[in-house]
Amino acid sequence: MKVSGTAVKFGDNVDTDVILPGKYLVLIDPNELAKHAMEGLDPTFPEKAKKGVMVVGGKNFGCGSSREQAPLALKYSGVQCVLAESFARIFFRNAINIGLPVIEHKGISAAVETGDELMVDFEAGTIQNLSKGKSFQAAKLPSFILAILADGGLIENLRRRLNKK
Amino acid sequence: MNITEKILTKASGKNTVHPGEIVDANVDMIMVHDLTGPLAVEAFKKIGVKNVWDNKKVVVILDHQVPAESIKAAELHKTMRKFAQDQQLRIYDVGKGGICHQVMPEKGHVLPGTVIVGADSHTCTYGAFGAFATGIGSTEAATVFATGKIWLKVPEAIKINVEGQFQKYVTPKDLILSIIGKLGAGGAIYKSAEFTGPTIRAMSIAGRMTLCNMTVEMGAKNGIVEPDETTRKFLEGRTAKPLMPFESLKSDADVSYNKVIDIDVTDLTPQIAYPSSVDNVKPASEIGNVRVEQAFIGSCTNGRIEDLRLAAEILKGNMVKDGVRTLVIPASQEVYRQAITEGLIEIFTDAGALVCGSTCGPCLGGHIGLLAPGETCVSTSNRNFIGRMGSKEASVYLASPATVAASAITGRITDPRELEASKA
Numbered sequence: 001m002k003v004s005g006t007a008v009k010f011g012d013n014v015d016t017d018v019i020l021p022g023k024y025l026v027l028i029d030p031n032e033l034a035k036h037a038m039e040g041l042d043p044t045f046p047e048k049a050k051k052g053v054m055v056v057g058g059k060n061f062g063c064g065s066s067r068e069q070a071p072l073a074l075k076y077s078g079v080q081c082v083l084a085e086s087f088a089r090i091f092f093r094n095a096i097n098i099g100l101p102v103i104e105h106k107g108i109s110a111a112v113e114t115g116d117e118l119m120v121d122f123e124a125g126t127i128q129n130l131s132k133g134k135s136f137q138a139a140k141l142p143s144f145i146l147a148i149l150a151d152g153g154l155i156e157n158l159r160r161r162l163n164k165k
Numbered sequence: 166m167n168i169t170e171k172i173l174t175k176a177s178g179k180n181t182v183h184p185g186e187i188v189d190a191n192v193d194m195i196m197v198h199d200l201t202g203p204l205a206v207e208a209f210k211k212i213g214v215k216n217v218w219d220n221k222k223v224v225v226i227l228d229h230q231v232p233a234e235s236i237k238a239a240e241l242h243k244t245m246r247k248f249a250q251d252q253q254l255r256i257y258d259v260g261k262g263g264i265c266h267q268v269m270p271e272k273g274h275v276l277p278g279t280v281i282v283g284a285d286s287h288t289c290t291y292g293a294f295g296a297f298a299t300g301i302g303s304t305e306a307a308t309v310f311a312t313g314k315i316w317l318k319v320p321e322a323i324k325i326n327v328e329g330q331f332q333k334y335v336t337p338k339d340l341i342l343s344i345i346g347k348l349g350a351g352g353a354i355y356k357s358a359e360f361t362g363p364t365i366r367a368m369s370i371a372g373r374m375t376l377c378n379m380t381v382e383m384g385a386k387n388g389i390v391e392p393d394e395t396t397r398k399f400l401e402g403r404t405a406k407p408l409m410p411f412e413s414l415k416s417d418a419d420v421s422y423n424k425v426i427d428i429d430v431t432d433l434t435p436q437i438a439y440p441s442s443v444d445n446v447k448p449a450s451e452i453g454n455v456r457v458e459q460a461f462i463g464s465c466t467n468g469r470i471e472d473l474r475l476a477a478e479i480l481k482g483n484m485v486k487d488g489v490r491t492l493v494i495p496a497s498q499e500v501y502r503q504a505i506t507e508g509l510i511e512i513f514t515d516a517g518a519l520v521c522g523s524t525c526g527p528c529l530g531g532h533i534g535l536l537a538p539g540e541t542c543v544s545t546s547n548r549n550f551i552g553r554m555g556s557k558e559a560s561v562y563l564a565s566p567a568t569v570a571a572s573a574i575t576g577r578i579t580d581p582r583e584l585e586a587s588k589a
Contacts, residue, residue, distance in 0.1 A: 068204055088354065
């Protein structure tokens, strides 16, 4: 699985309250959630994300609440992938479970500027900054997690596994 | 092995586990609430399994937007009531429970040595009872509904060894804020935070819950305290299930940790987390003149009877300053009832504080007491992120119930020892 897009960079400790403020948690439709993606840091983000962007975060991306509405809002706003120095663990799992690809790599933040074209190959675990002509080897995700992403999320993955039995 | 590894070993049917290993664990209990439950219900329906794996192990608690503050919230509640009825699940509705992390142990759903997952990040609170408990998302909750299992990476552990006696008006909240300040918001990512030492052994269940509750604010997978007589006393009469022997729920003496932190609380002073990160922690005594428009005492972090007693002790005979809206929200109906019995509600009301029904409400900016641009709130809750309690131009400072009560009286963030000194 390969994903690509234009980088939009954020800092360390991007929390789920800025990704999707608590007052929108009563919304169910992911397209409605998407209109408020990253509202706490950049209200123009949903407009930027429409063309398909790669969010690049610093350390501890997605810290805070377990709200799955946070990765859902990112995914439906047009985010193709989140790359970060490190992730808060619940966000990391949630993103994979709803089929939003995530990859962790120390040093990625310094190697990318907003506007750079990025490509991630999940099977190979490689991140390419096409604009700067640089390539990085990240730790590969375990195969069962890659399978969840390939299936489009945990529900689809579980359905497939249950049907096999 | 340490206590977390022992619990995960048993839950995954293995002889031993090691940090970094991925195990498939059997879940003993799962909780969802009104903001994470509806997405889980939707996802569960897509799986194509008719019934949850065990309806005695799924608990639904309506707490975030209760009573419904909007039609949308009312619809979410309706969805959860229907799901609970269809699946014959235990549900704690408006007036019957309170904040999920208080209700779960109060009603006997949290037992030492068990694996508990909850669709809420503060599920780690239950580590206070010697359970392995961690937060998950809605989709994952749906798959647990269907299978009763979850994959978990066995965490490395940080040992936090605490000794010494707290000074007056210095609390477990000050301790955990100080720890998060030292380790950082990402300082315990993927790790287990194990609290031990004489101060923890002498600490109430309420204090242990406050510590474990906030371990997620430094990224921890779980916080945990070995169960003991204090645990047994709290659980007595709350569960009909036999407790497993606590002897097996202790970390071995020879176990090695990723990190060991030794803390003496003797000289610890009241601490404040400044906006807008929980690790932005400084002593309350150094804060200078920070005026507040709102003071909030409540939440799953500090809404217990012990917290209300402490706040009432400070507020008794005082009035909250004009211009400071002071909200007191007991963590559960049981806590509310106890506060009435002890005369605390009278003290709060006489002081000009507003006591509200049990809800998460203002802590997550859901409803009750949102902040306008430019306003400042001093709060006993757990997060001070941008926009957490309303406007993203508002500021939230986190502190103990004693500090928040003292600040409500003076109208500025105040070290509670300052009021004590002025009385003398």
